[in-house]
Amino acid sequence: MTLDALKSANRVMGIKQVSKAVKRGDAENVFLADDADVRVTEPLMKLCEEHSVPVEHAVTMADLGHACGIEVGAAAAAVLKQPIC
Numbered sequence: 001m002t003l004d005a006l007k008s009a010n011r012v013m014g015i016k017q018v019s020k021a022v023k024r025g026d027a028e029n030v031f032l033a034d035d036a037d038v039r040v041t042e043p044l045m046k047l048c049e050e051h052s053v054p055v056e057h058a059v060t061m062a063d064l065g066h067a068c069g070i071e072v073g074a075a076a077a078a079v080l081k082q083p084i085c
Helices: 004-008 015-024 038-050 061-067
Strands: 011-013 027-033 055-058 076-080
Touching: 004 061, 004 076, 011 015, 015 027, 015 038, 015 076, 027 038, 027 061, 055 061, 061 076
Parallel strands: 027 055
Antiparallel strands: 011 076, 027 076
């Protein structure tokens, strides 16, 4: 999955919100910024491994924020699973 998927997908941003989505089983894919503080991203990376959620890497927090349509950087974002109707 590429960063372009974030532009139109149902998504959440930020370490706390992404962690909650992973724990609930709502995250389809997680994106982490390579320039984010490892102390912040490492626990989320481990959580994704535990819940078998694929992790993609973005080059910078600015790139990830831009892909999400916000004007500030983001350390993490997740594409949410589509609800089954």
